[in-house]
Every structure is written in structure tokens, then in C-alpha cells.
Amino acid sequence: MIPAAFEYAQARTIPEAIALLQQHGEDAKILSGGQSLIPMMKLRIARPAWLIDINRVPGLDSIEEQSGHLKIGGLVREAAFEHSDLIRSKFPIIHDTASVIADPQVRNLATIGGNLAHGDPANDHGATMLALGAEVVATGPQGERVIPIEKFFVSIFTTALGPNEILTQIRIPLPPPRSGGAYLKLERKVGDFATAAVAAQVTLDGSGNCLRAGIGLTNAGPIPIKAKKAEEFLRGKKLTEANIAQAAQLASDESQPSSDLRAPAAYKRGMVRELTKRALTRAVERAQG
Amino acid sequence: MANTQHIKLKVNGADREGDVETRTLLVYFIREGLNLTGTHIGCDTTSCGACTVLLDGRPVKSCTIFAVQADGREVRTVEGLMNGATLHPLQEGFHQEHGLQCGFCTPGMLMSACALIEANPNPTEHDIRLGISGNLCRCTGYQNIVKAVQYAAAKMQQAAAKIQPVAAEIQPEVAA
Numbered sequence: 001m002i003p004a005a006f007e008y009a010q011a012r013t014i015p016e017a018i019a020l021l022q023q024h025g026e027d028a029k030i031l032s033g034g035q036s037l038i039p040m041m042k043l044r045i046a047r048p049a050w051l052i053d054i055n056r057v058p059g060l061d062s063i064e065e066q067s068g069h070l071k072i073g074g075l076v077r078e079a080a081f082e083h084s085d086l087i088r089s090k091f092p093i094i095h096d097t098a099s100v101i102a103d104p105q106v107r108n109l110a111t112i113g114g115n116l117a118h119g120d121p122a123n124d125h126g127a128t129m130l131a132l133g134a135e136v137v138a139t140g141p142q143g144e145r146v147i148p149i150e151k152f153f154v155s156i157f158t159t160a161l162g163p164n165e166i167l168t169q170i171r172i173p174l175p176p177p178r179s180g181g182a183y184l185k186l187e188r189k190v191g192d193f194a195t196a197a198v199a200a201q202v203t204l205d206g207s208g209n210c211l212r213a214g215i216g217l218t219n220a221g222p223i224p225i226k227a228k229k230a231e232e233f234l235r236g237k238k239l240t241e242a243n244i245a246q247a248a249q250l251a252s253d254e255s256q257p258s259s260d261l262r263a264p265a266a267y268k269r270g271m272v273r274e275l276t277k278r279a280l281t282r283a284v285e286r287a288q289g
Numbered sequence: 290m291a292n293t294q295h296i297k298l299k300v301n302g303a304d305r306e307g308d309v310e311t312r313t314l315l316v317y318f319i320r321e322g323l324n325l326t327g328t329h330i331g332c333d334t335t336s337c338g339a340c341t342v343l344l345d346g347r348p349v350k351s352c353t354i355f356a357v358q359a360d361g362r363e364v365r366t367v368e369g370l371m372n373g374a375t376l377h378p379l380q381e382g383f384h385q386e387h388g389l390q391c392g393f394c395t396p397g398m399l400m401s402a403c404a405l406i407e408a409n410p411n412p413t414e415h416d417i418r419l420g421i422s423g424n425l426c427r428c429t430g431y432q433n434i435v436k437a438v439q440y441a442a443a444k445m446q447q448a449a450a451k452i453q454p455v456a457a458e459i460q461p462e463v464a465a
Binding site for chain 1: 350353
């Protein structure tokens with residue numbers, strides 16, 4: 001399959017990429033990992049007249065702890081999370097997430113910035129970032145602005161990014177002691193989108209009560225869903241089996257999956273319940289170290 | 290044409306160049322521009338992995354990256370595996386362990402497996418299955434492919450073990 005013809009520009013800096021976006025307006029698309037955009041161009045669902053390749057912009061591919069945050073560059077490849085000691089040791093939830101995205105070859109090119117900016121509710125990072133309370137940095141002609149992840153996903157394939165903005169960084173507050181998280185995904189086979197998937201992140205106090213719970217759902221509605229009722233229910237409570245089961249039911253009630261080739265909606269809601277239970281259980285285990 | 294660009298890249302160690310339309314996918318440039326038809330086009334939808342090549346040492350699906358993106362970079366294809374007339378241990382392994390039936394997926398399997406054992410010379414069966422999880426085979430049921438990769442890993446480790454004592458023997462002489 002051959003995409004429609006387009007003009008290709010390789011940006012060397014973010015300001016250069018933004019200037020090109022301003023120049024070509026809605027006819028231009030940013031090319032990051034390309035693992036969603038190129039398939040869409042081959043199907044001619046997307047027909048950008050200009051592709052602005054940011055893959056060679058330096059400085060956007062680091063994962064680092066800085067001033068109380070984990071800062072992830074927009075160009076970090078999914079494979080980099082699998083091999084990062086920092087992610088393995090301190091953010092196993094992100095390790096869980098990246099390692100079930102697509103397949104090894106796709107993960108060598110696909111980027112976290114693209115995963116989020118594409119706005120596909122089936123993409124896995126959205127739920128995890130909701131659970132972690134992340135922020136994204138959008139860089140545009142006026143400079144940077146920080147968008148809380150809860151405000152980032154607007155509707156299906158639509159985010160809060162402006163037409164001349166590029167997602168350049170993800171910031172995650174460093175979790176306090178006694179925190180843990182997990183991402184669990186039910187997929188028919190490697191490379192498929194989730195039938196259902198759940199991200200859970202918890203912080204416990206010294207006596208084992210839940211200080212904070214973050215729960216995100218993948219592919220359970222038009223945008224990644226933050227299961228707020230389940231999160232609120234858990235706050236201040238002991239994470240007993242009964243309380244986890246109750247939270248899982250609330251998360252399932254908050255999901256809005258639609259029936260498709262993967263499964264009927266009722267089955268998906270059942271899987272959201274079960275995966276929430278398991279993700280919370282694993283998150284608690286990890287929080288207890 | 291404005292949307293044609295000239296690219297230069299290394300393919301299997303040799304400098305290659307050509308004019309490509311910007312929309313040309315890397316796999317078409319490799320097959321039709323360079324006449325390296327060992328790399329196969331299977332599904333053309335980022336699913337099957339038959340088109341897997343190594344880009345700067347990492348396996349990617351060459352149907353899902355534009356040739357212009359490979360400008361200045363290094364590509365390895367299945368044609369680059371042999372050393373002169375000697376099969377790569379992976380190729381030998383696929384032969385010895387019957388790691389293929391129709392053979393269509395084999396070039397992609399070999400390249401994914403090649404990246405795997407270069408990064409992880411002693412992979413477990415689980416590592417191998419994960420390493421080839423982006424490559425579909427509709428004939429073998431994967432069992433013999435896993436055995437073929439194990440064969441290659443064992444052979445390469447034996448070869449490495451043979452080299453090491455020699456180096457250890459030489460070292461004192463050099464020091465003296």
C-alpha cells in the first residue's frame with residue numbers, strides 16, 4: 001500500500017518544527033515514531049501534504065529524575081522503557097505498559113509522545129499517565145505550557161494540543177514512599193489493542209491505609225478513562241480484598257466500552273472489573289515492597 | 290519533482306544511494322531500488338514482521354518507515370547474514386532444526402533473532418519467544434524456530450568460548 005504523495009521536511013530543532021507547522025497549517029503532520037501515522041497514511045485515512053520529521057531533534061529522548069519529577073522526552077521509544085533501570089526500579093507500571101504495546105519491532109520506533117498525542121483511546125500510555133497524575137508539556141510558538149493529563153484527552157483522536165504545538169515532554173511527580181503501580185492488559189495476541197486494560201497506582205500510609213489511588217482504563221470509551229469514583233472510594237481505606245473488589249466494581253461501572261470484534265461490551269466491563277482487581281492487588285504488593 | 294529526495298545509507302556494510310519519492314517505504318527501496326529481494330513484503334500492515342530489517346542494529350518493520358527516514362543510517366537485511374560462503378549460525382540453525390516450511394517469514398525471523406542474540410547471547414526459551422513475537426509464522430507452530438535460535442546461540446557461545454582461552458594465552462606474552 002502506497003501513501004498519497006507528500007512533502008517531507010526534517011526538523012533539526014523544535015522551533016524549526018513549529019515554524020513549519022505554522023507555515024503549512026492543517027496540511028502538516030508531525031512524524032515521530034510513525035507507527036500509527038504511517039499505517040493510516042497507507043490506508044489513506046490520513047493524507048497530510050507535509051510531514052515534519054522530528055526524529056533527529058536532539059534532547060527529546062531522555063528519561064531522568066529532576067526536581068521532584070520523572071521527566072520523559074517526547075521522543076523516548078517504547079523499547080527504551082523496557083531497558084531503563086530507572087523505569088524498572090522506580091516505575092514498574094511504565095515498564096508493564098511499554099512492554100505490552102504492539103510488538104518488539106514497533107516498540108523500537110514508536111514513541112511515548114506519539115502514543116499520547118495520537119489520542120487513540122486504545123493506546124496504552126494514556127491510562128497509565130492518568131493513574132500516575134502526569135502532566136504533558138506542549139511546546140508552541142509562544143513557548144511551553146503544561147497540561148494536566150486529565151485535561152489532555154478531549155475526545156476520540158482529539159487532544160488539547162493546539163494545531164501548532166508539539167508534545168515535547170511528560171512529567172510525572174515522583175511517588176512518595178510506599179507507592180506502587182501496575183498495568184494489566186488483556187489482548188487477543190501480541191500486537192493487538194486491548195480488549196480491556198487497567199492501570200493502577202497506589203500510595204499507602206504507615207499503617208497501610210490508602211493515601212492516594214490512581215486508576216486509568218484503556219480502550220473503555222472515547223478517551224482513556226480516569227476511574228474517579230473507584231479512586232475516591234479507596235482513599236483513606238485499607239486495601240482489603242473486599243475494598244479492592246468494591247473499587248473494581250466502581251471502575252467497571254465507570255467504563256464505557258463498545259461491542260466490537262474483540263468482545264461484546266458486557267464482557268469488556270467484566271474484564272475491566274477483574275483487571276482492576278488484579279492491578280490494584282499487584283500495586284499494593286509493590287507498594288509494600 | 291519536489292517530493293523526491295536523494296538518500297545515502299549503509300546497507301549490509303556497503304554504501305548505497307538513490308533517489309526516492311518521499312512516500313517510498315523502506316522495504317520498497319530495499320527490494321526495488323537496491324534489488325535486495327530477500328526482505329519480504331507480507332501483510333504490508335505492520336502485523337507480520339516478514340519485512341523486518343535491522344536499522345542501526347534494531348529490528349524494525351521496513352513497511353512502516355519511509356526510505357527517507359533511513360538517510361545516513363545503517364540497514365542490515367537477510368542478505369548481510371552470510372560471511373562469505375559460510376552461513377550465519379542462525380541460518381545453519383534454521384536448516385538443521387527445520388525452522389522453516391514455506392520460508393516466507395524466514396528473512397524477518399532471522400533478522401529479529403539476529404538482533405536478539407546479539408543483545409542477549411544466552412537467551413532463554415521465553416526470551417526467544419518474546420524476541421520473535423512480532424513475527425508471524427503460519428507453518429511451523431514456532432517450535433522449530435525456537436530450537437533453531439537455541440542452536441545458533443549455543444554455536445555462537447561455543448565459538449566465543451574457543452576464542453577466549455587463546456586471548457588469555459596471548460596476553461602474558463604481550464605484557465612481557
